[in-house]
Amino acid sequence: MFIVCPHCTTSYAIDLATLGMAGRSVRCARCKEVWLARPEDAVEAPAPVPAMADAASAAAPPPDPADEWEALAREEEDGQPPQVDSPPLAAGWPEDAAEQAQAETEDAEPETQGKASRLARFGKLIRRPTLPNFPGKRIFGLPALTAAMAALCIALVVWRADVVRLLPQTASFYKLAGLEVNLRGLSFKDVKVATETVDGKPVLVIEGAIVSVTKKAVDLPRLRFSVRDAQGTEIYAWNTLLEQSALKPGERTTFKSRLASPPPEGRNIDIRFFNRRDLAAGSA
Template identity: 30%
Template sequence: MLIVCPSCASRYELDAAKLGPDGRKVRCASCQTLWHVMPEAFPDAPTAEETQALLNEELAQAAAIEAEVSAVAAEKGDDIEIDAAPAPAPRKQGTGRSGRKPSLKGAKTRLAGAAIPAMLGLAGFALLGLLVWQRERAVRSAPQLASVFEAVGLPVNVRGLKLGAIESGLIEDSGGRFLVVEGDVTNIARVNTAVPPIEVSVKDGAGQTLYSWKTDPPRAELEPSELMRFRARLAAPPATGQTVLVRFAASGAVGAAGTH
């Protein structure tokens, strides 16, 4: 759920399930204001047993459709030979009738052949819907699917951490010229989550990386729904730098990134 600081209007995302029925007190990372947040009325997330039961039901339905398709194909198998029958004899002049009655078996075969692809298509749609619904589990098993889901507007955050409120600026003091980058790290998972190093890259107007470095987060682990502020500083930044990309250092899992 989204909450807004009543003092400075900073916005944060919290897991409503962690607030409890009576809510809890939270503190703004920007102005340190403390206020009480009540949970919104959201339906409970399905348990692991419920998720597995629904998965088994979907797979059983797909297997039933496949069995029905096989049964239809086996039942109509003898009708296929009708297409090889001799052509009807030429119509006699003046009789007004064909020399042979039209066969309906060929039409039945064509209808059965059209039904099979339709049923297979329905089974494919059912499996695709299941894959989208369980996309987080799918990305954990096959990380290369993360880019596919992101391309269709369904990004998956397997790491359980989110970067936000990214700010960057140049400052000068007696020590020289510095690039300062700040931002928030929020744990959106339901369990304590380790925070990896944060990677900051400076890019030029064409998107080429001019300089990149890593900085350790203030804390190595966050509790569910907990937020912390990080700060990174680079001395003598590239003069042609135009944008800053902030992301978690690669560790084999899908992470989040922010630009400024």
């Protein structure tokens, strides 16, 4: 296995046992960089090196890895960062190329070298944080979110009356969705409209039943009847008291009301319970 210097990418053959479980600090022989070498950072193949460096390495016999890491262990015990010998990269360079590289190094401005060194130190400080790996499955997956949304929709339909009581503005939403919202817990059943003749005059007869659909006793308000024309305009309205004042859960009561001489332009009959708006409008 090999470790690679994070600064100059020089690779070194190692024995993973010498690093231990937590790793150990090592120093690159080429650039003098000190880093923490861990077993999980080791690679199977060394990093590629220039061809001239390969020629130089072939000329000299490779050092024994065991001897190198024993020397590292001794230096670490002495309190000094261990140093790994790096193969000389410039050993196989021609003399003119070596002189040119030396001249370019001498001509480099100190400011540029200092900036490169600061950038290298800054790169060591910025490392990707290691997030803890929690065992088990994710809590909020797509199936869980889908089930939660389905449960919410069912609750909004089943308890729509309670929702409208808390948020009256949602009544229009339920009406658009075709869902009936019964806040009183009372329902009209078997409503019939007929016409009779009494003393030669027409009489409109309206009858039906009221059923309690709630789980508790509910008071029965007055009934309000209204006649509307073809355009939906209210022509005539009247109120009727019921015989019973309250209904128990599931209980049923009947009603019947008559209107003599109904307006001839009447087309529809509306039946509903008397409410606060009727009281505010002055309807008796």
